[in-house]
Amino acid sequence: MFEILSEMFSYTFLVRAVVVGLLVALCSALLGVSLVLKRYSMIGDGLSHVGFGTLAVATAMNVAPLTVSIPVVVLAAFFLLRISENSKIKGDAAIALISTSALAIGVIVISMTTGMNTDVCNYMFGSILAMNNDDVKLSISLAIVVLIMFVFFYDKIFAVTFDENFAKATGVKTGIYNMLIAFLTAITIVLGMRMMGALLITSLIIFPPLTSMRLCKKFKSVTIISAVVSVVCFFIGVVGSYIYATPTGASVVAINIIAFLIFWVISGIKGRIRK
Numbered sequence: 001m002f003e004i005l006s007e008m009f010s011y012t013f014l015v016r017a018v019v020v021g022l023l024v025a026l027c028s029a030l031l032g033v034s035l036v037l038k039r040y041s042m043i044g045d046g047l048s049h050v051g052f053g054t055l056a057v058a059t060a061m062n063v064a065p066l067t068v069s070i071p072v073v074v075l076a077a078f079f080l081l082r083i084s085e086n087s088k089i090k091g092d093a094a095i096a097l098i099s100t101s102a103l104a105i106g107v108i109v110i111s112m113t114t115g116m117n118t119d120v121c122n123y124m125f126g127s128i129l130a131m132n133n134d135d136v137k138l139s140i141s142l143a144i145v146v147l148i149m150f151v152f153f154y155d156k157i158f159a160v161t162f163d164e165n166f167a168k169a170t171g172v173k174t175g176i177y178n179m180l181i182a183f184l185t186a187i188t189i190v191l192g193m194r195m196m197g198a199l200l201i202t203s204l205i206i207f208p209p210l211t212s213m214r215l216c217k218k219f220k221s222v223t224i225i226s227a228v229v230s231v232v233c234f235f236i237g238v239v240g241s242y243i244y245a246t247p248t249g250a251s252v253v254a255i256n257i258i259a260f261l262i263f264w265v266i267s268g269i270k271g272r273i274r275k
Contacts, residue, residue, distance in 0.1 A: 024192040027187075029208040037161050047077055050076040057105075066139070135194065208256070
């Protein structure tokens with residue numbers, strides 16, 4: 001195994017991918033706990049489709065994809081949260097409205113410019129080769145910002161996650177912190193899309209929290225275990241992808257599925273023992 005890892009990390013593009021991927025996996029897991037508990041986890045799916053549309057437009061305009069995608073997806077996250085809270089279009093319907101519209105626009109733009117080629121598959125399912133040096137530097141910087149902001153506002157995020165009405169009654173500006181969660185999620189989605197793809201990035205948000213919730217009940221313990229599970233699953237998935245020449249994003253999801261099933265079985269065994 002040591003020889004395989006040594007060979008694997010002799011490739012610069014794999015080192016870049018692993019570093020960025022681990023940071024994105026960590027950010028996704030931390031934010032995913034709040035999103036899952038607020039029953040808003042599919043926001044990642046909606047925003048990833050918006051990201052696909054903006055990546056398509058950026059490619060057609062021949063500009064840097066991340067510099068275009070990040071502000072557009074952040075605005076989409078704010079818009080999604082706003083129309084979900086203040087109109088008759090709620091939750092899943094708002095996500096479906098925005099995601100399908102963005103996906104359709106992306107497909108039309110691509111079909112009229114570069115055509116349905118390999119780049120489209122990379123956007124939809126991810127590619128470990130998709131990130132250049134500039135993308136890596138920007139991704140690492142933004143991922144660190146996301147982590148710092150999550151830690152700094154942890155107490156407020158906890159408050160709006162568990163009891164938003166009580167938090168509002170105690171003077172917490174819940175609207176601002178909901179926007180903060182949406183903002184951090186949007187950045188994380190865009191950073192992870194290049195590697196995981198528009199169709200698979202949601203798995204990094206949903207699987208680790210659900211897995212940790214099989215065994216943990218407290219918010220803090222769920223958050224910590226979720227982060228650990230996400231990072232470990234991503235690393236194993238990348239190594240497995242290298243060894244067996246399988247798609248990176250799909251390999252990471254497969255490992256997350258296995259981890260979820262293991263935690264589920266352990267939870268069932270613990271429940272029977274207690275009875």
